[in-house]
Amino acid sequence: MQRIPDTKKIIGYHTQEYRPDGVLENPIICTSIDAWLGKGYYFWVDEEFSKYWGEDFKMATGSYDVYIGEIDTEDFLNTVFDEKHYFAFKNWIDKASNHLKSLGKVVTLKRVHEFLADNFWNEMGIKGMIYDDMPINTNRKPGRKYSVVVHSEDKKHKFFYYIKRIQIVSYSLENISNFTIHLEEQN
Template sequence: MKKKTLYQTLEDRGNPDYIEAHAPFLCKWRNTWLGDGYYFWDTFIENAHWWGEVRYSNTYVICKATCDYDPIKCFDLVGDTEHMLDFNNTIEFLRSQKLITDDTTVARVLEFLKRKTGAFNYEAIRVYGIKSISEHKEAYRKYRHRLIFELSKPQYLDYKPAIQICLFKKNSLNLRDIKIEYPDEYNSDAVI
């Protein structure tokens, strides 16, 4: 089983002790991409900083945690092609039943999988939201980690992609060791 480092970005409300005592925090926004859950950025803290800048206007906290990545417990739409095929088959089935439209979201398909199939027994989901980080804002350039394959061609490798993991329960994937990583004044391990 592979250990992964995860980062959760939170609004800074001046309550670091509360955060460390109660983290991670459930996201229940109306427009959550993957449904209700505990959202983390996978591996790359830069993505957590980007979200803090965008969502919380640079007033944010980043918590770092460790989990045990297990493809049997995590529905991985980034690195597991069988899971991608399962998701595709679900979309094709929903289309055949005329239950999917151009307005259908990833969250709605996942909700169908969770509630209607009886076969979705995962603790988490892992996704890469293509174009999460705006291509058009110069301020976000520092968060885009891309290298072209060929000169004068648009294709590129995103070597620090904005991959998210949504845990369905607070302790999914054996989540542990959660503590504040940023800002330094809340991080007892920070070196001055």
């Protein structure tokens, strides 16, 4: 994770489809209903993962672009490296989940995340989140860093996920500066 010295800023990588008519001036807000941490501007902290994301999901125009930006994480919840933040986050998810269950509501991870994103984070002054996403290899591509194949004695393949797949979501543009193109027309 690259930090800007003497600040709370982290370098983030934002992947989008290649645009033949010009590059973006700002990141695109993710409004997908599948966005785990709610609507926001999503970045990877590793360039490598931003490329995987492009290869897997951002090839609609035949290639993808990777942008770079500085994200001020001063009021972000760092669930990856800050112990207090991680256990608070875990505790809040448990509490929200138990509350919904106690009222007889169907509880899914997505519903809990949406419930928190809609009603809590902004009220609590949390402007973004640093989060360790699931290390899946969607297309089973070999040689990817996070999916080293370990051959055990019985020859069964096992995956050793030894690298965190860290994402940052910023809930507003205010926390993002110096956003610019980093890698263009990749495939």
